[in-house]
Ligand SMILES: Nc1nc2c(ncn2[C@@H]2O[C@H](COP(=O)(O)OP(=O)(O)OP(=O)(O)O)[C@@H](O)[C@H]2O)c(=O)[nH]1
């Protein structure tokens with residue numbers, strides 16, 4: 537859609553974006569809803585926020601269900617807010633594949649952060665045109681442009697989609713807890729490879745030392761060398777419910793950004809992030825165009841005189857030409 | 858009903874210090890199964906924490922459960938706090954509300970009241986009706 541066609545719509549979005557930048561939280565919330573909804577207005581939000589990003593340290597917090605991600609995020613952002621930062625949280629939870637509905641329950645553990653002024657937004661995985669790969673970077677951009685820093689993304693770390701969310705972050709923190717959801721599970725879920733920092737949470741529980749030992753062992757045995765200059769990811773022990781270890785974690789998170797920005801790594805990661813987002817948009821656009829062509833050319837597509845592959849090639853050539 | 862292409866977003870909370878949140882969780886599941894997105898705040902919420910969540914989550918509806926007969930003060934208080942903040946979001950109250958109090962709550966701007974045994978159809982249709990859209994395209 538061209539600029540003249542969007543007319544008043546885009547100036548409304550531009551006004552929201554300006555209000556959001558000057559600290560109007562309701563405007564920020566509205567922009568996030570537009571991003572979630574997808575489509576032309578989400579594109580306008582992207583254009584209106586794109587040139588105001590870059591200030592935020594984007595931190596992904598991932599790990600098995602119930603490992604303590606929300607409780608950690610609560611304590612960490614509360615501490616950072618009290619230290620004068622302006623944190624925001626994007627808490628992503630799965631939608632029901634059957635109904636599209638969702639129970640977004642992360643705020644239950646974030647009362648302290650909410651009281652400390654942390655901006656918290658819950659987001660469901662489905663029901664967004666183009667899916668999470670489009671909605672999460674778009675939402676992070678809105679929060680970044682609104683001046684929030686850091687922006688924490690909480691996601692459940694099982695399944696490919698969620699692991700892809702680590703593409704959206706500068707720093708990825710993987711949370712493991714003793715017992716179910718421990719280091720071995722995290723390894724199977726492919727989470728060890730994406731971690732910059734590890735947290736062994738629920739250090740007050742029996743088995744926490746074992747979980748740490750397993751994790752250390754796996755890190756020693758694997759070829760994982762961390763993602764900054766081949767360094768081994770650090771492991772922080774926390775009891776998030778008591779706030780124990782959270783100051784150390786905050787130091788590790790801030791320190792990681794410092795090391796990223798010392799060299800080329802931060803710029804390279806952000807370039808990869810950009811590429812991942814362009815790829816997601818490209819896939820979405822091509823898929824949409826493909827569906828359109830199929831809808832209008834269904835009779836040709838089912839013509840038995842050509843193989844399905846040949847039909848697809850011909851249609852694709854038409855799309856690109 | 859007008860569709861927005863987005864699921865209805867409902868903030869669910871329990872005010873005050875009392876009780877448990879079993880009933881609230883049942884309602885949360887009913888709404889999820891009807892395709893809504895439920896932002897669940899749980900127990901021990903205050904007017905301020907509910908307002909904060911409604912704003913940040915860009916909610917369409919707020920559902921508040923209250924158990925110990927505080928509805929006549931707390932219900933209107935939430936409604937006027939939302940209005941004062943310029944948040945035009947309907948309030949549904951869940952709990953044991955005697956029939957004689959219904960008119961007073963309605964006059965105070967409470968959008969709907971659901972009793973503790975309200976069947977799923979009533980819960981879902983009430984929330985859809987006050988949200989003003991059915992969440993479909
Ligand atoms: N004993 C103990 N319990 C904890 C600790 N941290 C969190 N919990 C509890 O573990 C449960 C799950 O915590 P959450 O913070 O909701 O975990 P989560 O990883 O965000 O869970 P999902 O978002 O559902 O995947 C809650 O009952 C917390 O109170 C801890 O350090 N020690």
Ligand SMILES: [Mg+2]
Pocket residue numbers: 605606607641642690
């Ligand atoms: Mg959580």
